[in-house]
Amino acid sequence: MFLTSDILQVVIFGIFSIVSIISAIFILNSKNVFYSAVALAFLGISIAVLIADLAPASYSIYSAFHILLYVGATVVFLSVSMVIFKDLYAKQEQVTPSGIAVAVSAVVLFLSVILGLSSSSSPEISPVSLQQLADDLLSGFWFPAVVLVIALLTTLIEAITLARRD
Amino acid sequence: MILIGYMSLSLSIVLVAVGLYGIIVSKNVIRVLLSSEIILNASLLFLFSVSLIVGLLYKPIIFSIFAIGMALTEVVVAFAAIILYYRQKGSLEVD
Numbered sequence: 590m591f592l593t594s595d596i597l598q599v600v601i602f603g604i605f606s607i608v609s610i611i612s613a614i615f616i617l618n619s620k621n622v623f624y625s626a627v628a629l630a631f632l633g634i635s636i637a638v639l640i641a642d643l644a645p646a647s648y649s650i651y652s653a654f655h656i657l658l659y660v661g662a663t664v665v666f667l668s669v670s671m672v673i674f675k676d677l678y679a680k681q682e683q684v685t686p687s688g689i690a691v692a693v694s695a696v697v698l699f700l701s702v703i704l705g706l707s708s709s710s711s712p713e714i715s716p717v718s719l720q721q722l723a724d725d726l727l728s729g730f731w732f733p734a735v736v737l738v739i740a741l742l743t744t745l746i747e748a749i750t751l752a753r754r755d
Numbered sequence: 756m757i758l759i760g761y762m763s764l765s766l767s768i769v770l771v772a773v774g775l776y777g778i779i780v781s782k783n784v785i786r787v788l789l790s791s792e793i794i795l796n797a798s799l800l801f802l803f804s805v806s807l808i809v810g811l812l813y814k815p816i817i818f819s820i821f822a823i824g825m826a827l828t829e830v831v832v833a834f835a836a837i838i839l840y841y842r843q844k845g846s847l848e849v850d
Binding site for chain 1: 761804
């Protein structure tokens with residue numbers, strides 16, 4: 590018995606959706622916040638895989654960006670920076686109605702999105718190349734790209750300032 | 756393919772709910788930041804799922820690259836604020 594690509598897609602989706610939900614719950618439940626940051630890395634990787642699994646020809650380029658930029662930079666920065674703090678242990682407040690309120694709002698959001706998307710048609714998949722993406726970034730979206738580069742440069746300066754401590 | 760789009764849409768809404776719950780119940784500043792990161796990840800997955808369902812396959816890639824770049828900046832700025840808070844208060848707990 591062979592696995593077709595559709596079944597494989599659903600199996601990969603199932604595995605990584607479980608990983609992402611477990612990671613998200615671990616982020617909230619772990620007593621040590623450093624381990625929460627490590628779980629955030631697992632969440633980021635599983636989200637990247639899930640996005641690539643949606644349309645591998647189109648979204649795999651973005652998944653590489655997600656792993657490099659988000660997991661590689663953001664989460665590593667968070668984890669390393671937490672060494673500064675002495676009391677990393679966190680306590681949680683028991684707020685009973687908040688869980689119910691969040692669950693109800695999630696159901697309402699889900700229903701409204703499903704109703705909004707009910708009339709949508711099936712898309713046609715077209716592969717996205719890195720050349721096409723770079724051309725579009727540098728021609729159509731050059732101004733946001735400049736703003737992003739400036740923001741990342743100021744972030745770099747800020748990180749150096751933090752590392753120097755005084 | 757549409758089925759997996761709807762499945763990931765449901766997953767992203769579950770993750771948004773988990774992150775929202777974390778923001779509400781956490782007293783630790785870093786955990787609030789991490790919960791907002793869960794919501795960021797979920798919203799990116801949501802964006803890609805909706806784009807797949809409605810047929811806009813290419814546009815969310817560029818938007819999301821800018822989004823995660825800005826998320827990186829936001830995390831560093833928020834962490835600087837947390838460090839200042841810790842130096843002033845001596846604790847990471849919020850009232």
